[in-house]
Amino acid sequence: MTTTAAATTVLGACPHDCPDTCSLVTTVVDGVATKVSGNPLHAHTGGVLCAKVSKYTERSYHEDRVLQPMKRVGPKGSGQFEPVSWDEALADISARLHGIAQADPQAILPYSYAGTMGLVQGESMDRRFFHQLGASLLDRTICASAGSEALLHTYGGKLGMHVQFFAESQLILIWGSNSIGSNLHFWRYAMEAKRNGAKLVCIDPRKSETADKCHEHLQLLPGTDAALALALMHELISNDWLDHDYIAQHTLGWDDLKARALQWPPERAAQVCGIDAEQIRSLARDYGTTTPAAIRLNYGMQRTRGGGNAVRAVACLPALTGAWRHRAGGLLLSSSSSAPARRGALQMPALLGARQPRTVNMSTIGDALLKPASAEFGPQIAALICYNSNPVAVAPDSAKVVKGFAREDLFTVVLEHFMTDTADYADYVLPATSQLEHWDIHTSYGHTDVLLNRPAIAPLGQARSNAQIFRDLAAQMARYDSAFAAPHFADSDEALCRQAVDPTRIPFEQLLDQGFVAQNLPEAPFANGGFATPSGKCEFHSAALEAMGINPLPDYLPNHELPTASHPLAMISPPARNFLNSTFVNVRKLRSAEERPMLEMHPSDAQSRQVADGDLVRVFNSRGEHVCHASINGRARPGVVVGLGIWWRKDGPNGTNVNELTHQQLTDIGRAPSFYDCAVQVERMAPAEIANEGIAA
Numbered sequence: 001m002t003t004t005a006a007a008t009t010v011l012g013a014c015p016h017d018c019p020d021t022c023s024l025v026t027t028v029v030d031g032v033a034t035k036v037s038g039n040p041l042h043a044h045t046g047g048v049l050c051a052k053v054s055k056y057t058e059r060s061y062h063e064d065r066v067l068q069p070m071k072r073v074g075p076k077g078s079g080q081f082e083p084v085s086w087d088e089a090l091a092d093i094s095a096r097l098h099g100i101a102q103a104d105p106q107a108i109l110p111y112s113y114a115g116t117m118g119l120v121q122g123e124s125m126d127r128r129f130f131h132q133l134g135a136s137l138l139d140r141t142i143c144a145s146a147g148s149e150a151l152l153h154t155y156g157g158k159l160g161m162h163v164q165f166f167a168e169s170q171l172i173l174i175w176g177s178n179s180i181g182s183n184l185h186f187w188r189y190a191m192e193a194k195r196n197g198a199k200l201v202c203i204d205p206r207k208s209e210t211a212d213k214c215h216e217h218l219q220l221l222p223g224t225d226a227a228l229a230l231a232l233m234h235e236l237i238s239n240d241w242l243d244h245d246y247i248a249q250h251t252l253g254w255d256d257l258k259a260r261a262l263q264w265p266p267e268r269a270a271q272v273c274g275i276d277a278e279q280i281r282s283l284a285r286d287y288g289t290t291t292p293a294a295i296r297l298n299y300g301m302q303r304t305r306g307g308g309n310a311v312r313a314v315a316c317l318p319a320l321t322g323a324w325r326h327r328a329g330g331l332l333l334s335s336s337s338s339a340p341a342r343r344g345a346l347q348m349p350a351l352l353g354a355r356q357p358r359t360v361n362m363s364t365i366g367d368a369l370l371k372p373a374s375a376e377f378g379p380q381i382a383a384l385i386c387y388n389s390n391p392v393a394v395a396p397d398s399a400k401v402v403k404g405f406a407r408e409d410l411f412t413v414v415l416e417h418f419m420t421d422t423a424d425y426a427d428y429v430l431p432a433t434s435q436l437e438h439w440d441i442h443t444s445y446g447h448t449d450v451l452l453n454r455p456a457i458a459p460l461g462q463a464r465s466n467a468q469i470f471r472d473l474a475a476q477m478a479r480y481d482s483a484f485a486a487p488h489f490a491d492s493d494e495a496l497c498r499q500a501v502d503p504t505r506i507p508f509e510q511l512l513d514q515g516f517v518a519q520n521l522p523e524a525p526f527a528n529g530g531f532a533t534p535s536g537k538c539e540f541h542s543a544a545l546e547a548m549g550i551n552p553l554p555d556y557l558p559n560h561e562l563p564t565a566s567h568p569l570a571m572i573s574p575p576a577r578n579f580l581n582s583t584f585v586n587v588r589k590l591r592s593a594e595e596r597p598m599l600e601m602h603p604s605d606a607q608s609r610q611v612a613d614g615d616l617v618r619v620f621n622s623r624g625e626h627v628c629h630a631s632i633n634g635r636a637r638p639g640v641v642v643g644l645g646i647w648w649r650k651d652g653p654n655g656t657n658v659n660e661l662t663h664q665q666l667t668d669i670g671r672a673p674s675f676y677d678c679a680v681q682v683e684r685m686a687p688a689e690i691a692n693e694g695i696a697a
């Protein structure tokens with residue numbers, strides 16, 4: 001922390017679910033944060049922030065911030081609340097939870113995700129509280145579990161290249177990622193490589209901002225990546241662009257994988273992927289003959305039925321060519337398994353004792369909230385405590401999610417900054433601090449540094465940090481159960497920060513001084529094999545998957561929803577550049593940059609439906625209907641429409657967003673949602689219909 005007469009600067013960390021985990025410098029004048037900028041001393045941040053977080057003071061001081069506890073007074077979902085005191089809210093909530101827990105604590109479900117990625121505000125006191133209570137556990141699958149588990153069964157964990165070495169690569173495959181929008185600081189390294197002569201290839205069904213800047217773009221159909229990867233293997237084998245020594249020493253299951261790949265000549269994959277066989281051959285030639293060659297794989301390509309298999313197929317490629325031998329070769333999806341977080345110490349699962357609560361999958365929250373009690377499911381969900389997430393907007397199959405949240409007999413508490421779609425359905429909304437107002441500690445999934453976030457300003461209004469709210473709830477619960485009076489329910493946020501990382505690897509004093517600490521890790525993680533799998537090899541064949549009844553060899557699995565006569569278009573809904581999931585949707589400058597909910601269409605699909613650019617369209621399938629404006633901007637391919645997300649439902653012309661159309665079917669590996677595996681039809685709305693439905697055109 002440095003101080004001048006006029007201003008103080010405070011070091012922090014960006015809390016958002018973004019691989020970049022930037023180091024922040026907040027300028028504070030008279031207790032007011034006036035500016036948030038990128039720390040120039042942190043190499044991965046390089047002094048620059050994305051457009052979203054550059055507007056951070058606007059978000060934190062937003063006139064719509066919830067700054068006092070609110071209690072529902074109208075029907076569920078109406079958004080009618082009145083202020084209550086913290087004392088009244090905490091006493092009532094703890095009494096309600098105690099009553100439910102007396103019958104069966106598993107009827108209480110905590111629901112949280114990565115609104116903040118902080119170890120303290122995301123997964124510390126909250127988990128202690130729910131473990132002590134014996135509440136249901138949450139299977140946190142909404143984003144990354146297909147890819148994560150696929151990597152686990154191939155490399156042994158979320159391990160991969162160091163992001164900075166992409167700058168030295170000669171060929172970069174950007175696979176299922178709109179890096180300019182969602183991984184900006186990786187893109188800086190890719191640009192450096194480009195200036196040094198590297199070739200950049202984008203593999204994406206959408207002509208994204210990133211595709212615009214790459215040398216090649218393979219605009220394949222959603223959910224067909226495994227077919228493409230198998231055809232690349234076919235070509236590597238046919239042309240003998242293989243590292244036989246690496247394969248023999250460091251891989252498992254080569255004969256089987258080879259046999260499978262030889263069934264995938266480029267012509268076969270071209271048919272499945274909807275691209276030219278020549279593009280596949282050319283990519284295979286580049287990949288087989290360029291050193292070092294690197295793959296930036298991202299989560300965008302694992303949100304279809306075969307997403308896990310697709311990640312496994314792609315993850316095999318660098319072991320076939322021996323690309324791992326070079327620090328600028330290999331693959332990066334996530335490096336978070338190398339983070340030195342001490343989750344056990346923070347979350348204290350031992351507080352469960354002998355109890356083994358059920359686990360509820362967050363991705364099928366719609367179904368879960370509507371399930372009655374049964375021997376198989378256990379008790380009906382009676383209480384939901386929701387924080388760091390906005391499930392009513394982001395979970396698939398909204399109609400069911402909304403129906404579940406609207407249950408009058410469901411007791412819902414939401415910890416939030418704003419009156420989101422989810423907060424609208426709460427019985428209590430509790431005001432949470434923002435990153436400028438609390439302590440936290442952060443690891444990253446895009447680099448391997450650890451960052452500390454110090455509070456720059458005092459909590460606004462009556463806001464309290466998540467950890468504080470769970471400390472307060474624990475203190476109330478101690479009236480009923482003395483176990484909640486244990487000292488670990490009194491640890492302060494700063495104390496939790498100190499418990500969060502291994503001090504022998506990350507000295508806390510250094511974090512206090514610099515705001516970040518880099519870990520000392522090998523430059524090329526698998527240059528000499530050493531995979532973290534049971535066999536120690538890169539597992540083309542996974543016995544662990546086989547034991548779960550899953551195909552042990554990567555394969556292509558067609559989407560759950562292939563186009564039909566009634567729903568002939570595939571819809572994907574990747575993030576809009578100026579939003580972060582459903583966060584920032586209410587920040588004026590960012591919202592105006594995204595204009596309004598839109599559906600990108602190819603001119604041929606638009607013409608055959610008499611849709612012109614800007615027309616209001618109805619996008620529908622058997623689950624529901626979403627109204628938005630057509631955008632014929634050259635980014636969609638024929639047969640695929642793109643609804644950039646994630647708008648709040650209440651901002652949609654008919655009160656819905658893209659998740660009105662998505663479904664709750666899960667991926668092959670990892671029990672994750674298949675958001676980008678969704679068939680729809682589109683119709684232009686006639687002026688009379690628009691008037692009838694009361695939609696402002």
Ligand SMILES: Nc1nc2c(c(=O)[nH]1)N[C@H]1C(S)=C(S)[C@@H](COP(=O)(O)OP(=O)(O)OC[C@H]3O[C@@H](n4cnc5c(=O)[nH]c(N)nc54)[C@H](O)[C@@H]3O)O[C@H]1N2
Pocket residue numbers: 017018019143175176177178179181182183203204205206208221222223224225298299300301302304572574575576577578579580581582676
């Ligand atoms: N600006 C911004 N940044 C973000 C986010 C955000 O909402 N906004 N979200 C954050 C979060 S939570 C995450 S998980 C990451 C997500 O970031 P990534 O994992 O990099 O995913 P996206 O940027 O969403 O990129 C998805 C890209 O994949 C493409 N895609 C869709 N289906 C397929 C497919 O079947 N195959 C292939 N090859 N590509 C496909 C989409 O068209 C899109 O361009 O980004 C994080 N960063």
Ligand SMILES: Nc1nc2c(c(=O)[nH]1)N[C@H]1C(S)=C(S)[C@@H](COP(=O)(O)OP(=O)(O)OC[C@H]3O[C@@H](n4cnc5c(=O)[nH]c(N)nc54)[C@H](O)[C@@H]3O)O[C@H]1N2
Pocket residue numbers: 017112113114115116121142143144387388389390391394395415416417418420432433434435466573574575580581582583645646658659662675
């Ligand atoms: N159709 C479609 N749906 C998707 C996706 C998609 O690509 N397409 N992407 C999916 C993915 S990858 C993800 S990760 C999920 C993301 O879904 P969520 O994790 O729900 O992310 P957000 O929508 O950003 O909501 C986070 C909320 O947390 C709040 N928050 C932030 N910090 C704090 C804090 O310190 N305390 C408290 N109490 N609250 C805080 C924010 O105000 C915000 O409302 O959405 C998924 N849904």
Ligand code: SF4
Pocket residue numbers: 014015016018019020021022049050051052053054184185580
């Ligand atoms: S959202 Fe990502 S790019 Fe933007 S400041 Fe945060 S970590 Fe950096």
Ligand SMILES: [Mo]
Pocket residue numbers: 017142143144
């Ligand atoms: Mo995500």
